[in-house]
Amino acid sequence: MTQEENKIMLDEIASLVSKWKDKEGNLIMILHELQNFYGYVPRPAALELSRALHTPLARIYEVITFYNFFKLEPPGKHIISLCLGTACYLKGSAILLNEIKGLLNVEEGATTKDGLFQLDVVRCLGCCGLAPVIKIDDKVYGKVQKSEVMGILSQYNNHQEESVK
Amino acid sequence: MIKLTKNDLDKIKAAHQDDGRDWIKVGMSTCGIAAGADKVYALFVEEIKKRKLDIQIKKCGCQGMCYSEPSVEVRVKGLPDVIYGKVDKEGVIKILDKHICGNTLVKDSIYELRTKR
Amino acid sequence: MDQKIVFIKDTGIENDRTKDYYALFLNLLRENSLEDQVQINRVADIGIYNQGLVVKIFEQDVIYANVKEEQIKEIVLKTIKEGKVIKELLFQSPPKQLRIVLRNCGEIDPENIDEYIAKDGYQALNKAVQENKPEKIIEELKKSGLRGRGGAGFPTWLKWKLTRETPEAQKYVICNADEGDPGAYMDRGVLEGDPHSVIEGLILAGFAIGANKGYFYVRAEYPLAVQRVELALAQAYDHGLLGKNILGSNFNFEIDIRLGAGAFVCGEETALIASIEGRRGTPRPRPPYPSVKGLWDKPTAINNVETLANIAPIILKGGDWYAAIGTEKSKGTKVFALTGKVKNSGLVEVPMGITLREIVYDIGGGMISSKGIKAVQTGGPSGGVIPQEYLDTPVDYENLQKLGSIMGSGGMIVMDEDDCMVDIAKFYLGFCVDESCGKCVPCRIGGYQMLALLDKITEGQGKLEDIEKLKRIALAMQKASLCALGQTAANPVVSTLKYFFAEYQDHIVDKKCRSHKCKHLLNYSIIQDKCKRCRVCLINCPVNAISGDKEQGFLVDPKICIRCGKCYEVCKFNAIAKE
Secondary structure, three states, rough: OOOHHHHHHHHHHHHEEHOOOOOOHHHHHHHHHHHHOOOOHHHHHHHHHHHHHHHOOOHHHHHHOOOOOOOOOOOEEEEEEEEOOOHHHHHOOOHHHHHHHHHHOOOOOOOOOOOOOOEEEEEEOOOOOHOOOEEEEEEEEOOOOHHHHHHHHHHHHHHHHHHHO | OOOOOHHHHHHHHHHHOOOOOEEEEEEEHHHHHHHHHHHHHHHHHHHHHOOOOOOOOEEEEEOOOHHHOEEEEEEEEOOOOOOOOOOOOHHHHHHHHHHHHHHOOOOEEEEEEEOOO | OOOOOEEEEEEEOOOOOOHHHHHHHHHHHOOOOOOOOOOEEEEEOOOOOOOOOEEEEEEEEEEEEEEEHHHHHHHHHHHHHHHHOOHHOOOOOOOOOOOOOOOOOOOOOOOOHHHHOOOOOOOOHHHHHHHHOHHHHHHHHHHHOEEOOOOOOOOOHHHHHHHHHOOOOOOOOOOOOOOOOOOHHHHHHHHHOOOOHHHHHHHHHHHHOOOOOEEEOOOOOOHHHHHHHHHHHHHHHOOOOOOOOOOOOOOOOEEEEEEOOOOHHHHOOHHHHHHHHHOOOOOOOOOOOOOOOHHHHOOOOOOOHHHHHHHHHHHHHHHHHHHOOOOOOEEEEEEEHHHOOOOOOOOEEEEEEOOOHHHHHHHOOEEEEOOOOEEEEEOOOEEEEEEHHHHHOOOOOHHHHHOOOOOOOOOOEEEEOOHHHHHHHHHHHHHHHOOOOOOOOOOHHHHHHHHHHHHHHHHHOOOHHHHHHHHHHHHHHHHOOOHHHHHHHHHHHHHHHHHHHHHHHHHHHHHOOOOOHHHHHHHHEEOOOOOOHHHHHHHHOOOOEEEOOOOEEEEEEEOOOOOOOOOHHHHHOEEEEOO
């Protein structure tokens, strides 16, 4: 971490702590905002947060690791959220999961070696009418067939800049 | 905004009763947006502006008909209120051309009938 | 030019493309020179299913169903031309849905508080604070018979009364919007479609129990819902509906939003409290109940989104109005997220006491394919399956429990012949094992062991004694787990064992999965009569399990085959058998 990055981090944490310090039960909300900022909770940030909140680091890690939502590793460039809710499962999302795993050579919750994709399994995105559903970043793909997976992923592979938005 | 007192609620209520204008309502909740409701909404806004139509465009929540998202409800005086389902870009143009400008409903796209006229 | 408007829908006979009723109508109209006066519309959906050809004539507001081809002429001549109603054809069925919770969803702009107010929004709050009799609200709720919609069905009035009666100056109310049940999204629908209805309910809850602070605990995975609730709260503060001296009264109330972080167990009230306090969301033994010792050890009433959305209408229209809807012990309506193999997935709100069959067939439009319905699952991972022979059971808390399922939060998943019940049980149990917080032994270890047994069974390694083991562990989990997650985690296994024991037997004794879901039990083989010897399967097999040549034909070696199904997919001649 460069000095400049360190300064940004200290400022961010100071502003979060001052925003939340008078509110009870603030830790989870601060972690949410921190993760929004970084995409995950970096260890130096957790350390600094522990100092600023006068909370033991173990307490902070206890919370981070308990909740599925918080991440300790930097996310991949594109986040694939594959829905394994009941409706999607019934309509074959487990098959899609295997297909993605095979195509990208990546496990659930992990990032591809090139850092391009992260594969997350989620329980219900709330679009059961479109089952089975895959979400990549903010774009939702509904009624996905196994044969379409390759095509969807390849949009993100090549011209990354255009496909992001 | 001034803090409301008991009588203000009734005033707001009265001010927001149906003013008789025609409207288009696009269902904009997660499922609708996932199916493309945001694009449908944007296209309606653009086309209404381009064609200088006197019609309100509104957003609303989920009508509960996830299988037919994106869904669009239309009220035009003289015609029954209907909900169009699975509306895409062409659907938007059809609704504008036929229902709003042409005073005829768009066949095969209606997913629910509301009463009124 | 004022045209008559006619709608037609050939429901239930969609596949019969030989009949073009639309053209038939058009011809008849032309023959009678009516084509300029009538606008005929073929619609994609008319909300009436399995009733043949349905015709709605807008002017007279009549609906004809099961119309036969030869009767079309009569309709054109009598009803359309002369305006006479043909009684024999009339379709009269009261609407199946009744919208109380979803009253404004899809009607109003959820981002505009004025539209909510225009629909009588905040009138109930106004009435309550002007009368200033909190007990009366609880009394009205008691009359209404409203029970918690989060799953367990505890009477809402009693929860509020107990919290109110606990002597303590500081009290809290919480809205539980941590909807984690996979395949259920009723709460999301309400929060995104009508957030103010829930906020008004929460303020009324605070008023009734004497709390001045409320929390909205929302699932972080619902970004749009979070955004709309935040906006709605800001508008409510702006309008003086939150904050000090609400609507000019002495009542002060604040609401803060707290985000969940992806833990299903946080739907349990003591775990939810721990999470709001900023800790790991693990439950604690009850009693003491939150109504006595809740958030920061203060009396707390926790209500689910749907429960709160019911409050304002009950206060405005009275408890008796609400109690008139539903069955003897389950009053009002229930919102279900109807999904799975049903034609129309979506949110439905129905009066309690409606049958499952009515929900699936009359509202959901029936099954998506020609495959028969096998079961309906309610209650998500805490619930059970209801086999098709019980489809005529009226839906209420007691009946579903009797059948071994629960009302739950409102997930309703329709399953067909393609769904393997052992696999479904494994799916739900796997979910609970993932989500177990690990605090108590029966849930942590019991769930894991049951899952291992189910894995064995679906891989063809199961023994009949495993069933007894499953039942024993299930009982231990039900009796000894700390919270509802563990107590109910075994329900999907128990109920599938009860109704679909034969499927377990198939897996264990015959080593067969009749729904072709459990891949370890599948066998791929080549149907020699259909095989065109094109070698595509051989080339595509990733493990070289297929051998042979063009003269002799090809064979799949089951010892090498990994059951990936590639050959089945690539064969253009359907020459691969999967059994």
